[in-house]
Amino acid sequence: MVAFGFKLLFALAALSSAFAHPIREARDIRIVGRSTSAVVRRQDGSEFAAIVEGNNAFRASDPALLQKLADEGQEPPFMFLGCSDSRVSEGTVFGAKPGTFFTQRNIANQYQPTDPNSQSVLAYAVSELGVKHIIVMGHYGCGGVAASIASPPGSNVDAANSAVQAWINPIRELLQQSSRPEIVALRESIKGSTTVEEPDIKDPGFRALVEENVKVGVGRIAQDSVIVNHYALLAANSTGTVERRSGEGGPAGDVFIHGWVYDIENGEVRDLGVSVGPPGKAIPAAPFAAVASAAEKASAAHQAPAAQNVEVRCAEMCKSKRNFLPQDH
Amino acid sequence: MLRLSSALFLLWTSTLVLLSSARPFSQLGGVKIFVRDAATTYDASDFDVLFQGNQDFRNDVDPQLLKDLAEHGQEPPFLFIGCSDSRVSEGTVFNAEPGTLFTQRNIANRFSREDLNARSAVAYGVEDLHVKHIIVMGHYGCGGVAASVASPPNQPWDEATTAVQQWIAPIRTVYQTSEREEVVAMRNANQGQTNVPAPKLHDPGFRALVEENVKNTVQALATDTIVVESYLNATGKSHPFYIHGWVYDIENGQVKDLGVSVGPPGHH
Numbered sequence: 281m282v283a284f285g286f287k288l289l290f291a292l293a294a295l296s297s298a299f300a301h302p303i304r305e306a307r308d309i310r311i312v313g314r315s316t317s318a319v320v321r322r323q324d325g326s327e328f329a330a331i332v333e334g335n336n337a338f339r340a341s342d343p344a345l346l347q348k349l350a351d352e353g354q355e356p357p358f359m360f361l362g363c364s365d366s367r368v369s370e371g372t373v374f375g376a377k378p379g380t381f382f383t384q385r386n387i388a389n390q391y392q393p394t395d396p397n398s399q400s401v402l403a404y405a406v407s408e409l410g411v412k413h414i415i416v417m418g419h420y421g422c423g424g425v426a427a428s429i430a431s432p433p434g435s436n437v438d439a440a441n442s443a444v445q446a447w448i449n450p451i452r453e454l455l456q457q458s459s460r461p462e463i464v465a466l467r468e469s470i471k472g473s474t475t476v477e478e479p480d481i482k483d484p485g486f487r488a489l490v491e492e493n494v495k496v497g498v499g500r501i502a503q504d505s506v507i508v509n510h511y512a513l514l515a516a517n518s519t520g521t522v523e524r525r526s527g528e529g530g531p532a533g534d535v536f537i538h539g540w541v542y543d544i545e546n547g548e549v550r551d552l553g554v555s556v557g558p559p560g561k562a563i564p565a566a567p568f569a570a571v572a573s574a575a576e577k578a579s580a581a582h583q584a585p586a587a588q589n590v591e592v593r594c595a596e597m598c599k600s601k602r603n604f605l606p607q608d609h
Numbered sequence: 610m611l612r613l614s615s616a617l618f619l620l621w622t623s624t625l626v627l628l629s630s631a632r633p634f635s636q637l638g639g640v641k642i643f644v645r646d647a648a649t650t651y652d653a654s655d656f657d658v659l660f661q662g663n664q665d666f667r668n669d670v671d672p673q674l675l676k677d678l679a680e681h682g683q684e685p686p687f688l689f690i691g692c693s694d695s696r697v698s699e700g701t702v703f704n705a706e707p708g709t710l711f712t713q714r715n716i717a718n719r720f721s722r723e724d725l726n727a728r729s730a731v732a733y734g735v736e737d738l739h740v741k742h743i744i745v746m747g748h749y750g751c752g753g754v755a756a757s758v759a760s761p762p763n764q765p766w767d768e769a770t771t772a773v774q775q776w777i778a779p780i781r782t783v784y785q786t787s788e789r790e791e792v793v794a795m796r797n798a799n800q801g802q803t804n805v806p807a808p809k810l811h812d813p814g815f816r817a818l819v820e821e822n823v824k825n826t827v828q829a830l831a832t833d834t835i836v837v838e839s840y841l842n843a844t845g846k847s848h849p850f851y852i853h854g855w856v857y858d859i860e861n862g863q864v865k866d867l868g869v870s871v872g873p874p875g876h877h
Contacts (some may be wrong), residue, residue, distance in 0.1 A: 327686035327687070327741060327742070330705075330706070330709065331687075331703040331705060331709065331710075333704075334703040334704030334705055335702060335703050335704070335862065335864055337704050338701065338702050338703065338704045338862055339861060339862035339863065343861065343862075346696075346859065346860060346861060346862055347860055347861075349696050349859065350696075350750060350810060350859045350860040351810075354694060354695045354696055354752075356695035357655065358659075358695075364711050364712050364713055364730045364733070364734075365683060365711065366683045366685035366687075366707065366708050366709055366710055366711040366712070367675075367678050367679075367683050367707040367708055368707070369698070369699060369700030369705060369707070369709075369710060369712060370698060370700060371698030371699065371700025371701030371702070371705075372666065372700030372701070372705055372706070372707055373663060373666050373700070373707070374659045374662040374663050374666065375661075375662030375663070375665045375666045376658075376659070376662055376698060376700075376701055377701065378695065378696040378697070378698065378701055378702070378859075379695050379696055380658070380659075380695055380698070381695055381698060382693050382694070382695045383693050383695070383698060383714045384693055384714060384715060385712045385713060385714045385730075386713060386726045386727075386729070386730055387729050387730055387733055395725070395726050396724070396772065396775060396776055397715050397724050397726035397727060397776070398715075398726060399772045400715070400716050400772045400773050400775070400776035400777075401693050401715060401716060402769075402772075403768070403769035403770070403772035403773050404693070404716060404752070404753075404769075404773050405693075406769060407767070407769035407770070407773075408752070408769075408773070409695075412655065413655060413656075421679055423682075423683075423733070423737070424733075438736070438835075438838055439732070439834040439835045439838055440732035440733075440735060440736035440737075440835045440838070440839070441732070441736065442732075443725060443728045443729040443731075443732040443835065444729050444732050444733050444736075444737070446725055446729065447725055447726070447728075447729035448729075481679060505768040506768055506769045506772070509767055509768060509769065510769075544675065544678060544679045544707075545675060545676060545679040546667070546672070546675060547663065547666055547667040547670060547675060548667070549659075549663050564654070564655045564656070565656075566656045566660075567654070567656055567657065567660040568656075568660065568663075
């Protein structure tokens with residue numbers, strides 16, 4: 281009787297452990313990229329373990345939301361243009377649920393109107409999905425911005441180097457052209473040297489260039505034909521009749537563009553105060569603290585059409601444990 | 610003697626049952642849940658959800674992890690190439706800690722050697738960060754892939770439409786030329802129709818095309834100079850990397866490996 285009980289318990293234990301892991305981790309990989317294919321064991325699965333576990337936890341957290349988004353389609357309030365940096369995943373640093381950000385991530389969160397990749401994302405976000413806010417977010421310690429300060433590699437440039445250098449070239453140009461004092465100082469300090477190293481995360485010139493790079497991105501988006509056309513559409517319909525767009529979204533609505541910066545040392549998000557919106561519309565304030573000195577210099581160093589000041593709302597938000605003090609430069 | 614071994618056996622099986630039935634929300638293995646509790650509500654201000662989410666993140670995350678990552682730099686094991694779709698943020702769907710996935714996200718997770726944006730991200734991931742794995746992840750219900758099946762919108766196109774249509778043109782090519790039977794069936798069904806709508810989430814042809822698009826991206830990566838050059842050097846370096854093709858199911862969050870992984874010759 282007792283022995284049977286043990287066998288039953290053992291059987292239950294074995295069965296339940298088999299069903300508890302829907303994602304099989306030990307999966308053989310078939311290599312197809314060579315002349316002969318071969319099955320290999322997935323090596324050193326530990327780095328996969330973290331993301332498999334994470335996916336399991338995520339799947340259990342809100343299955344109803346997933347089903348709803350699948351059935352009804354996405355309606356994200358935000359488009360996010362961020363850096364590819366692994367420390368600044370918008371899903372992670374904003375604890376975002378699925379359906380929040382329609383996202384483009386590239387090195388140093390750049391927007392170029394001649395880049396079909398980022399332009400198609402902007403186009404789809406604005407004209408198909410009807411996002412309300414476009415957030416451009418850079419971050420201190422950005423490797424792409426750092427590389428723009430450092431001397432380019434001399435000899436021995438391979439395809440990988442070339443691609444990165446070509447992509448960050450606009451930031452090199454910004455370094456040369458910006459009139460922001462910290463950047464001018466940085467420029468002077470490295471002038472003539474061919475062995476400039478990547479700067480330290482706390483370097484004021486580096487931090488300033490991170491911020492100016494975001495502002496330039498906001499400006500380029502605001503001047504992109506996608507936005508210009510959209511704002512014209514809004515103005516033309518101001519008497520009341522609204523055109524329906526094709527695609528997943530609804531009637532054309534206001535679109536605002538914001539520039540934020542993320543601090544990788546502590547997870548803080550700050551508003552650069554360079555938000556842009558359709559002419560004549562008040563811009564919804566972001567509750568993140570302002571980067572004070574950057575906001576002051578916004579009008580001097582950066583040309584943004586219809587730029588309006590963003591008021592920082594403190595109120596309830598400032599009851600949090602952490603202090604939101606303007607960044608000291 | 611018999612009693613001791615029975616007791617131990619009972620203890621072992623009970624532990625196994627408890628561990629197996631443990632919900633993923635538990636702190637087993639130190640997993641910190643960054644996704645917010647579904648029951649929390651926020652006031653109507655546009656940004657509050659982001660502000661609160663960032664607060665929660667900063668409260669939950671290990672401050673030492675952030676400091677270490679800032680001081681020593683990022684060392685992500687993965688380069689992630691995913692879709693811009695708001696339902697497939699890799700930080701969210703993998704509940705990933707900072708420092709995990711170096712990410713390029715664009716419409717329909719494409720890669721082409723003409724695209725400096727994606728190419729520079731791959732270059733940096735491979736050459737500077739020495740990632741161990743490149744994960745290309747598509748997803749069922751992808752709007753970019755759907756648009757590649759649907760008839761193009763009527764002319765004239767504005768700039769926005771042009772930008773999107775040009776970006777997905779290579780996926781139209783995959784759709785037109787794929788020999789995968791579900792895609793062929795879909796193509797035949799759509800033949801001759803003038804206003805083909807975007808396919809539905811469960812359409813087998815659509816799902817197959819999502820997968821074929823992922824494989825196409827894996828292929829484009831594997832044959833790109835950056836990867837080829839790195840693989841040629843792989844025997845000399847200590848960091849070979851692998852490229853994988855995955856698909857994410859937006860209905861339930863499941864991730865499926867398409868089994869098309871590529872690695873450097875001679876490595877296991």
